[in-house]
Amino acid sequence: MPYRIHHIPVCPFSQRVEILLALKGLSDTIEFSVVDITKPRDPRLLELSRGTTALPVMEVPGKTPLKESRVILRFVEQTFGERPVARQDxxxxxxxxxxxxxxxxxxxxxxxxxxxxxxxxxxxxxxxxxxxxxxxxxxxxxxxxxxxxxxxxxxxxxxxxxxxxxxxxxxxxxxxxxxxxxxxxxxxxxxxxxxxxxxxxQQVSYDQIVKLYYDYAKGAGNGALVEGRTRSSFVFDPHWRHRPMPPADKYGVSATDEELGLI
Ligand SMILES: N[C@@H](CCC(=O)N[C@@H](CS)C(=O)NCC(=O)O)C(=O)O
Structure with missing residues (x-):
């Protein structure tokens, strides 16, 4: 079994690990497995995290899986690569x-x-x-x-x-x-x-963040649905690149699935 991190691609906590690996020149060392936050969590993942839903979760060959980004970050720092990123002193x-x-x-x-x-x-x-x-x-x-x-x-x-x-x-x-x-x-x-x-x-871009986090701006976090909508702004399909920029007026306007390019 390889080292594997289960993550939500736009999640800031997972990006920390991706940045660390990029700094160490080790971007191919750990397998990243993508999780769709808009769908019910796979029971196998819940087993890995001992019941909590937050990601990332890291599978470690032959050992207890790890969770919490800063814990994973520290483990990756100490396990992989010649070049330490944290100060040694x-x-x-x-x-x-x-x-x-x-x-x-x-x-x-x-x-x-x-x-x-x-x-x-x-x-x-x-x-x-x-x-x-x-x-x-x-x-x-x-x-x-x-x-x-x-x-x-x-x-x-x-x-x-x-x-x-x-x-x-x-x-x-x-x-x-x-x-x-x-x-x-x-x-x-x-x-x-x-x-x-x-x-x-550079794992994420401005437009990607603005489009995917529209539902947060409407008060719905973690893939939850905004009232009146059938699709979350975090869905993978249609790809965010093919959707328009959402209305910036979060207090006055509630965009529909169609207006957000989600269906
Ligand atoms: N303290 C955790 C936070 C992780 C977290 O909140 N992840 C979000 C995605 S950005 C998540 O998995 N949300 C879905 C959920 O909690 O069910 C860490 O540092 O890893």
Whole structure:
């Protein structure tokens, strides 16, 4: 049995592992098996994850399967390749952890913002998002040895955060959110922009994120159906490339399956 990761292709947590493998030059080492989030989960997968539905899940030859992206990331880092991506010096790795431990709150702020359906609360969610970016910026200014990335090149920290920065294109499109062009956000913006542009992190595109996450913008996460629709924006067929860009006005408009190019 090979090493195999079961994943949802557009999932940010799986993209972390794909980025890590790209950085190590090992993109063919692990088999990726694609799961359709819009269909009931295969019972065999639930067995692998001991009953939880979140992916990725990694099969490890002869050993207990693993779940949770950061756990898998660490395992892949220690198991494969000559070139470590995380810092080997304990103090330098502690600095990496200082910023990595903010990934959960950042993800939460971004996903609750895009899923919000109450126009009166937009300011509150925007403030929450800015607070998270400000906290990242403060850590970068006070602790990062690098001028652009955390250290001198795209590494462990960037592997963890870049998939979220890419998902947050949905905030740009559906909420008109971007980082202010002010001194307070200059360091974190420089970092984020360099992460988005890095060649090892090009597994997804802007249009793909905007089209697939339409249902999140309408308050329905994880492949759930929006009221009045019969198909999720996460379906594989029709391919996202052949669908139009959805309406950006998430509060005023609810696009139909036809308008989204889903049937
Ligand atoms: N903490 C988990 C989160 C994984 C997660 O939320 N995955 C999403 C896809 S992006 C998922 O599988 N959703 C479907 C579900 O939970 O049933 C990790 O880091 O791996």
């Amino acid at each position: 304990p103090h330098e790795h502690a600095l990496e952890n200082l910023i990595v431990q903010r990934e959960g709150p950042l993800g939460m702020a971004g996903y609750s913002y895009v899923m919000n359906q109450d126009p009166d609360r937009r300011g509150e969610y925007r403030d929450g998002m800015l607070a998270e970016y400000r906290a990242l910026g403060d850590i970068l200014v006070n602790y990062a040895p690098g001028d652009v990335f955390f250290f001198d090149e795209f590494g462990w920290v960037e592997t963890v955060f870049t998939p979220f920065f890419m998902r947050f294109w949905f905030l740009e499109y559906y909420e008109g959110f971007d980082l202010p062009e002010t001194e307070a956000f200059a360091r974190v913006k420089k970092w984020r922009d360099a992460c988005l542009a890095h060649p090892a992190a």
